[in-house]
Amino acid sequence: MNTLLTKKKEPIDKLAAASGRSLGAEALRRMLRSPVAITGGAITVLFLLLAIFAPLIAPKDPYERYLQDKVSLGQGIIPGAQPGFPLGVDDFGRDYLSRLLVGAQQTLLVGVLATVIGVLVGVLIGGLAGAFGGWVDTVLMRLVDVMLSVPSLLLAISVAALFQKPSQWTVILAVSMIGVPIFARLLRGSMLSQRGSDHVLAATSLGVKRTAIVFRHMLPNSLGPVIVQATLTLATAILEAAALSFLGLGDPDPNRAEWGIMLSRAARQFLDVRPELAYYPAIAIIVVALGFTLLGESLREALDPKNRR
């Protein structure tokens, strides 16, 4: 029985061995050898862990207002360093370090979701335009032109304003719209250049079906720039979300700890007296953005078989 099985399995095993390392496995192997990828990956993983375990790590309750006795004295809380609060407190007396840690969660949610939605919609539009060309392309790209002609923040504001009640989700949706025209254009451009490429002509000369040409021959060769752009968009998405809340179109929950909101509040209200309260979330955003960008760049390089050694 056993021998029969092994015998039968042999050609399949051989084939599996023949198909060798898949593109994904090969990419992973290459990324593990690249210091850039490891740095980016480490930052990203750290950020993810922080986001997941923040409530456990945070030294104090991030929503609790401390030092209320000082408020009752009529002086108001002076934000900034206070004994027992490593990074100080904000103007409500809340522990800044804990808020920063917990903020990783919200920031991740807003940044990643807004980018992912933007990529999905953008890839759909750009992919359709690039795959079909002709009037489909013309109509979709004029739509994209309209989106591009509106300043990005204004676009987000108008989308956010469409909803009666602002919430976290309307913010995410509004911010995602900023990325849509950029992704759509990028993908459409590289799809069009793929259309005219020799290997697509060769595939056509073999009678390969149109869906296979689009999905197997054009799309995989066109996604590189989109991946890189997505990593860059992630950082701006965090900032755009902050700008929306700054304008009163953001998440109405005052308790919500989110880096962009923390940055814009600190920058507006006490940049002159306590600049460090703006620096902390700003540095956090920059580091995370850098992490994603490095990871994205090395991912693109690793996924490009032409770079393979």
Add this chain to the structure above:
Amino acid sequence: MALLEVRDLTVNFVRRGERSFTAVDGVSFDVEPGQTVGLVGESGCGKSVTSLAIMRLLARRGNTVSGSVRFEGTDLLKLSDKDMRDRRGRDLGMVFQDPLSSLNPVIPIGLQITEVLERHRGMSRKAASIEATDLLDKVGIPDPSRRLSEYPHQLSGGMRQRALIAIALACRPRLLIADEPTTALDVTIQAQILALLRELVQDTGTALIMITHDLGVVAGLCDEVNVLYGGKIVERAQRHQLFAEPRHPYTHGLLASIPRLDAGRGEKLIPIRGSVADNIPWDHGCAFAPRCPNALPVCRETQPQLVPDRAGLLRCHNPVRPAVAAGGGAR
């Protein structure tokens, strides 16, 4: 009945606001099963456009194709897009000039072969993989099962062209069109690829249309040769006859401009004057007349017709006399 009958094939490139440009002008030829037919000429003579028109691979817009291309009696130009797609790769295969850019860089060679097998021969992925290994072996790629999982950039130029040939022949098409398949390769690899093509054509009985500017390729491979100039066939002959006694001054000029081992020391190569004119003035006499050493006044006034000449065809008012042509002798 011939396998492929091209009749009066004409391709016009039309751009808005510009005069249309006739790239292929009333080209007719036959390909018999198992026969190798050459289409020869310099850049811009319409040879590649002819092949793309036969395969219906020209862009949908910006050109008009007329005439007929009968493959086993069916006019390919009249088929629906879907029917044409079903035939491409299955009945007609094509090998392109640049093997690297003609392969999809992000998927392994194996998948590019099995894709076609699954599409046209309805094979399972597993059966297709086994067949693909056989095919790579047949085109002389060593260690084929390992190569299946490799990407185009991992193969050498010659290997890539072999892989491309394997893909084109995967479904055993009855006609293979090779568009300058050796141009991007160095000379020793060229010879290998030509030998491979010759062998495959003989083994499988596939008919071959060889498109080239290289008369050396023609000499080694083709049964019948069509010489194109300015989108028209100017001379057709059997290979031996063409090399022994070229009749058209253009063919003669092409042969005289090739270096030969048996040429005397110090003997000069004779180039053809000028270059292919952009807009073909066939309507005012012979397009080759401005460059032709034999040109007569009539050549600039009356368009020469393609007429039977010995065993072939010739379009010339003042052909090269056999005695004069001796210099262009056989290779």
